[in-house]
Amino acid sequence: MDLYLPIAEMPMNVFLLLGMGAAVGFLSGMFGVGGGFLLTPLLIFSGISPAVAVASVSSQIVANSASGVLAYLRKKTVDLKLGLYLTLSGIIGSSIGVWVYGALRGAGQLDVVIALCYVAFLGTIGMLMTVEAVRAILAKQRGTPLPVRRPGQHSWIAGLPLRVRFQRSRLYISALPVVALGAAIGFLGALLGIGGGFIMVPALIYLLKVPTTIVIGTTLVQTLGTMAFTTFMQSATNQTVDVILGLALMVGGVVGAQFGARVGQSLRGETLRLLLGLLVLSVGLRFAVDLVARPDELYSISRMGGG
Amino acid sequence: MPIRLLILAAALVLLSSRLSAETLVTALSTERVSIESNFTGAGVVIFGTVERDQHTVARGEPYEIVVTLTGPLRSMVARRKERIAGIWINRASGELPRVPAFLAIATTAPMADVAGNRVRAGQGLGFDMLPTRGLPDALPPVRTEFDAAFFRLMQKEGLFTLDEGSVEFLSPQLFRAPIALPANVPIGWYTATVYLFSGGVLLAKTTQDFSILKGGFEQTITDLAHRQPALYGLATVVVACFTGWLAGVAFRRD
Numbered sequence: 001m002d003l004y005l006p007i008a009e010m011p012m013n014v015f016l017l018l019g020m021g022a023a024v025g026f027l028s029g030m031f032g033v034g035g036g037f038l039l040t041p042l043l044i045f046s047g048i049s050p051a052v053a054v055a056s057v058s059s060q061i062v063a064n065s066a067s068g069v070l071a072y073l074r075k076k077t078v079d080l081k082l083g084l085y086l087t088l089s090g091i092i093g094s095s096i097g098v099w100v101y102g103a104l105r106g107a108g109q110l111d112v113v114i115a116l117c118y119v120a121f122l123g124t125i126g127m128l129m130t131v132e133a134v135r136a137i138l139a140k141q142r143g144t145p146l147p148v149r150r151p152g153q154h155s156w157i158a159g160l161p162l163r164v165r166f167q168r169s170r171l172y173i174s175a176l177p178v179v180a181l182g183a184a185i186g187f188l189g190a191l192l193g194i195g196g197g198f199i200m201v202p203a204l205i206y207l208l209k210v211p212t213t214i215v216i217g218t219t220l221v222q223t224l225g226t227m228a229f230t231t232f233m234q235s236a237t238n239q240t241v242d243v244i245l246g247l248a249l250m251v252g253g254v255v256g257a258q259f260g261a262r263v264g265q266s267l268r269g270e271t272l273r274l275l276l277g278l279l280v281l282s283v284g285l286r287f288a289v290d291l292v293a294r295p296d297e298l299y300s301i302s303r304m305g306g307g
Numbered sequence: 308m309p310i311r312l313l314i315l316a317a318a319l320v321l322l323s324s325r326l327s328a329e330t331l332v333t334a335l336s337t338e339r340v341s342i343e344s345n346f347t348g349a350g351v352v353i354f355g356t357v358e359r360d361q362h363t364v365a366r367g368e369p370y371e372i373v374v375t376l377t378g379p380l381r382s383m384v385a386r387r388k389e390r391i392a393g394i395w396i397n398r399a400s401g402e403l404p405r406v407p408a409f410l411a412i413a414t415t416a417p418m419a420d421v422a423g424n425r426v427r428a429g430q431g432l433g434f435d436m437l438p439t440r441g442l443p444d445a446l447p448p449v450r451t452e453f454d455a456a457f458f459r460l461m462q463k464e465g466l467f468t469l470d471e472g473s474v475e476f477l478s479p480q481l482f483r484a485p486i487a488l489p490a491n492v493p494i495g496w497y498t499a500t501v502y503l504f505s506g507g508v509l510l511a512k513t514t515q516d517f518s519i520l521k522g523g524f525e526q527t528i529t530d531l532a533h534r535q536p537a538l539y540g541l542a543t544v545v546v547a548c549f550t551g552w553l554a555g556v557a558f559r560r561d
Contacts, residue, residue: 002490004346006525007532011347011490059547066551108386112396228544235540239532243543244344250547254554291394298395299456304382304402 007242008052014248016046021252025064028253029260030267031276034061034195034223037122038283039249050111052242054101054193055234058227059246061195064253065224072217079168079214083221085175086200089182090189090226097190098233108302117192118287125198126281133274140270169210169218177208186226190233195223198280329370330358331511333501340488343522348492351376351517353484353499368506371414371421372474373432374484375502378409378466378519379495385453385460401453403439408493409466410437413473413484422507430509432502434458434467465489494519 002011020042028035036057043053072078104110160174181203185196200219204210210218235241264272333355340349353374382404386397414421418433424447427436431443438448439457448454461467466489474484484501496518503511521529531539 002345002347004342004344004525006521006528009491009494011345059543062544062547063551063554066548067555068551070552070555108384108397108400112394116394228548231544231547232537232540235532235543236536239536239539241532241540241543243528243532243539243546246543247546247550250550254550254558258554258558293395294390295388295395297460298388299385299453299460300388300397301383301385301457301460304384304404 003244003248005048005052005242005245007056007240008048008245010047012046012048012245017245017248018252020046021060021249022256023252025253025256026260026263027256027279028064029257029262030264031260031272031279033197033201033276034064035253036061036189036194036196037118037192037198037280039253040193041118041283041286043245048245050114051105051238051240052245054114054191055231055238055240056242056245057193057249058189058230058234059241059243060249060253061223061227062231063246063250064257065195065220065227067254067257068220069217069224072220075217077213078217078221079166079210080221082166082169082171082178082210082214083218083225085164085178086182086185086218086222087225089179090186090222091229093183093186093188094190094226094230094233096183097187098230098237100187101191102238112291114192115287115291117188119284119291121188121192121199122280122284123288125202126277126279126284128202129273129277130281131277133270133277136270137274169214171208171210173208181207182222182226185222186230189223189226190230195227197223198276328360329503329505329510331501331503331513332356332358333499333513333515335499335515335517338517340492340517340519341522342494342519342525344525346490346522348490349488351486351488351499353486353501353515355482355484355501355513357480357482357503357511359480366505370476370510371416371504372476372482372484373415373418373421373502373504374413374474374486375432375500376409376411376486377407377498377500378493379407379497380405381408382406383457385456387453387456399453401451403454403457405441406437406439406457408495409497410434410461411468411470411486411488413470413486415472415474415476415482417471418469421504422509426504426507426509430502430512434462434469464491466491466493488519492519494521 001014003014004011020039024035024039027038039060040053040057043057044050101110104113160176162175163172164175165172185200188194189196197219200222201215204215204219205212231241333353336352340351357370383406384400384402386400388395389398412433425445427433428447429443429445431438436447438444439454458467474482476482496516498514498516500512500514502509520526
């Protein structure tokens with residue numbers, strides 16, 4: 001059954017859309033990430049223009065993170081103050097991202113920049129996760145515990161000025177790295193159509209030393225706030241959000257996420273991180289191959305001024 | 308004075324009889340194609356008759372019909388990828404300031420047999436004669452590599468089609484030309500042009516407008532997105548939050 005998407009101006013099979021939403025939702029529920037980094041490329045590969053794909057996925061991420069935030073708020077594992085700092089800085093980053101997005105589209109370099117960013121971020125994060133998970137699994141098999149990270153590394157972060165107390169996270173740290181992190185992820189979110197959870201979660205744990213229990217709920221607050229703003233901005237400035245496309249993805253996504261979360265809870269932490277690492281890495285590799293391999297078609301056409 | 312008028316009248320009669328030796332009467336099967344949520348493509352049929360007055364002598368050559376369906380004009384840009392530092396990125400580009408977003412051509416016979424290059428160039432008829440900048444000229448347009456890429460890619464996407472021999476005569480005068488509109492057909496105003504040729508000479512030409520528009524619900528959404536972008540964005544965010552909340556409630560396990 002085909003459904004005509006009014007903003008994308010093309011029909012797409014509604015079951016394919018629901019299925020893609022559900023599959024990505026399943027993975028995101030399982031790993032606790034937004035899944036935008038999978039959904040946006042999937043839509044682009046199935047023929048939707050990158051402009052509409054990136055903008056519409058941001059509305060799907062809003063739905064997914066909204067249901068996540070509610071769940072974590074009930075469990076009271078959210079640092080709202082930290083989330084607010086990250087969201088406000090994320091909104092600044094997102095505004096810049098939406099603007100850069102439009103400028104790159106006009107210059108015809110949007111696709112290559114998106115691909116390069118995917119390769120850089122997915123490649124790096126995927127590699128780090130995979131290596132870390134493999135080491136954890138090997139250490140467990142040998143029965144030798146990994147050396148516990150001592151607090152007080154990254155002393156340069158601790159030494160920065162403008163310190164703020166985040167009571168829920170039991171942190172008293174400079175606001176500068178928090179704002180920089182939020183802005184960077186807001187920027188990437190708008191530019192690449194990703195929530196950025198897969199960057200935010202490790203950054204909060206390893207750089208800012210936020211307790212692991214608080215991390216996911218707080219990340220979701222930031223994702224919800226920043227992506228709601230991004231959806232609004234993409235609608236207002238680029239008019240590329242397809243609400244029908246977004247809705248089909250949302251419905252598939254929120255249902256898939258519930259089942260994913262159940263599977264995720266039954267898997268061991270290292271196994272989960274290894275699988276996620278490999279997944280992230282393979283999407284990055286796919287983009288790398290497309291960039292380096294000689295394309296079948298050297299020419300491309302688009303409307304003047306983007307589109 | 309009366310003599311002058313007489314000459315003028317005679318000239319007009321002569322002229323009109325020469326012009327109206329053959330006239331075309333054409334009609335479209337639909338004036339408006341509406342795109343609803345289940346749209347997967349449509350078809351439009353152009354009917355026509357070749358009307359001959361009593362004095363027209365029968366021609367030795369058969370009638371040939373060319374039908375073009377031209378979509379809204381747009382400014383396009385074609386880009387070529389080049390390898391730079393190991394990766395393929397867009398470098399050189401060429402602009403096509405006034406080209407149709409859709410063009411279907413249907414004929415009774417191969418284009419080369421219908422009319423020569425000079426005649427077709429003057430009408431801008433055919434993918435090789437369609438001007439990409441400005442109006443049709445007596446000379447065939449000069450094609451850059453970007454123009455060539457544009458025509459190739461538009462044909463690959465099914466937006467430019469050439470169907471030689473698809474126009475059929477049902478009787479010596481009556482013909483029909485079915486044209487398929489693909490699912491990705493651009494929205495906007497279209498012009499159906501019918502050309503009547505015989506022996507490589509253009510005898511008559513008619514044009515008719517029709518529109519491809521989104522249906523009620525689809526159009527409402529598009530209008531909202533373009534005229535009230537802030538409201539549309541806000542509504543999308545509310546819908547998304549509501550969907551998320553609903554899912555959270557529906558699947559709540561505690």
